[in-house]
Amino acid sequence: MSAPHTDVEQVEAANTAFYEALERGDFEELASLWLTPADLGVDETYHDPADSGVVSCVHPGWPVLTGRGEVLRSYALIMANTDYIQFFLTDVHVSVTGDTALVTCTENILSGGPAPKGDEELGPLVGQLVVATNVFRRTPAGWKLWSHHASPVLAENDEDEQDDTPE
Template identity: 85%
Template sequence: MSAPHLDVEQVEAANTAFYEAVEQGDFDRVSDLWLSPSDLGIDETYHDPADAGVISCVHPGWPVLTGRGEVLRSYALIMANTDYIQFFLTDVHVSLTGDTALVTCTENILSGGPAPADGGAPGPLVGQLVVATNTFRRTPAGWKLWSHHASPVLAEGDDEEDDDTAA
């Protein structure tokens, strides 16, 4: 197997692991999958981690979050306030250049409310369609997430409705 093909498989595995960790509410795993200054060999005692490898994240409808503190806090909040979430990824495409990989995909997200006390299914499930770009960097510990940017997809016909109301 060629090295580029192996890299693509490793990036795909890292991307899948990220979504699985969010689904499972595994904050420690989510944290491990994000790039840290130590992954880049930066000693934070002597260097500002913002000088190299600062991470960023844009959740649908949120402002840009920058730095490990802000990004990881956002995932802690999402996981603490989401009883059920599942991602069905489609249109996954990996592009590699050196030690950087770009993954684009469509997140078909299913989420819902708390399960009833009798142990039944979660409350009403809501579907959301989101397109995402995940940027990874190669580290000695494997591929780590450097940036995540997700944006909702407007349903077909949303633009037409806006045109009709403008008349």
């Protein structure tokens, strides 16, 4: 496989790497994909890293998390409490303007928790549909995540449709 050449291809590769690191439970790799103050040329010995290029994250049902430490702690918590997770990304759209890129996608998530007591297999697998927006910044080391925002998609059913026929 050849290396990506265009900005869009590079952003797509960074986005894919983010989800693959999460699937593997590779915290070090996942952490390396998030923006750091050093990526922005900020000397952390003289500037508060929390004020420089603040990263943010919204997991479905969670409040906004800000700052690299808080965001990475959330992923450590998710990884520690999820035995299996797999993302099937659909509707992926990438837009690049200068040193900023926006990726929107649908995360079709399959996950499983701990097995019932005494069972070697995973507990029941659960599917979830989530829409996500990932914002990346260009750095000397490549494209890095600046923000991730994910929101559940509510299931539609027949009761949601309005009946316009008069009674």
